[in-house]
Amino acid sequence: MRRTLEQIWIRSSVEGHVFTYDETFAWPKAERELVFSLALLRRVEDADWAECDACAEAHSEDVVFLDEEGSYPVIPCPAVGLVRISPERLQRWEVDFGVVAKLLGAAFGLTGTLQELKAGRVWLLGSRRLAGRPAEFFLAQGADWPDGTESLSSTPRLQNSPAPVVLFPSRLPEDPVWQGNGRALYSLRELVRLGESGLVTTLEPLEDLYRQIATRLEEPIVPTAVKERLALVKRFRERHTCRVKDVYTWAGVVREDFYRWQRGDPKVPDGGDKANRIERLLQHDRKTRF
Ligand SMILES: [Zn+2]
Known part of the structure; x- marks a missing residue:
């Protein structure tokens, strides 16, 4: 089984992630207590559903409240009828x-x-x-x-x-x-x-x-020959299905300077900061580690 913190990192990279009470309760006690004492998680809105813990069947149901304060949540269970749910089991958290x-x-x-x-x-x-x-x-x-x-x-x-x-x-x-x-x-x-x-x-x-x-x-950047620059940009754009605008934005230069570099205008000299930023982006386009 994955360690608690590893589970937290994996889940937290999902958009709109939450942890249910039952999930956090399944963590080793010492790790759970540490996670909460460090305040790694913060409460979000309670769940409006709960898993039945009264019968052998694994099923989740929408929660119904039998009182107005919301302190008496129940779910219907086909086997045992109305099952009372401890309100704390509805608590949920996200990574802070x-x-x-x-x-x-x-x-x-x-x-x-x-x-x-x-x-x-x-x-x-x-x-x-x-x-x-x-x-x-x-x-x-x-x-x-x-x-x-x-x-x-x-x-x-x-x-x-x-x-x-x-x-x-x-x-x-x-x-x-x-x-x-x-x-x-x-x-x-x-x-x-x-x-x-x-x-x-x-x-x-x-x-x-x-x-x-x-x-x-x-390492010094070897400038791309001017006549090959257009093709270099084109290959990069094809690999990333991106616009020219993305290329100069990612390189951190303005549009005019990007085109100056592309046509070999001495206002953006080879070996200068702007040209290097563009060349690094386009030349160092390498695969991720995993
Ligand atoms: Zn049930």
């Missing part, structure tokens, strides 16, 4: 990412102020030295949701951070645009577990991969 962000900052030993850059989706957790260089740490939720890449393109602070560490609750996003600008992507499932009294992080796997990715960012 504001709390997660705060705890991660402390667990990774980050300094700087925690900032929610995009409500409920992107946080700057802080920064620290990693593999001998300063690295900013971000947390991104819903990178795989339909508007996932938008949460990157509409957050310049994240988009322009050189070689940051970007954490995701569970699966890493498949869209390679996330790997641009030397971003090292990690799943909380790989790095964070429940310790005796809080979240515990493992930095070793992070450090090695981070070093490789960050080094690549510093």
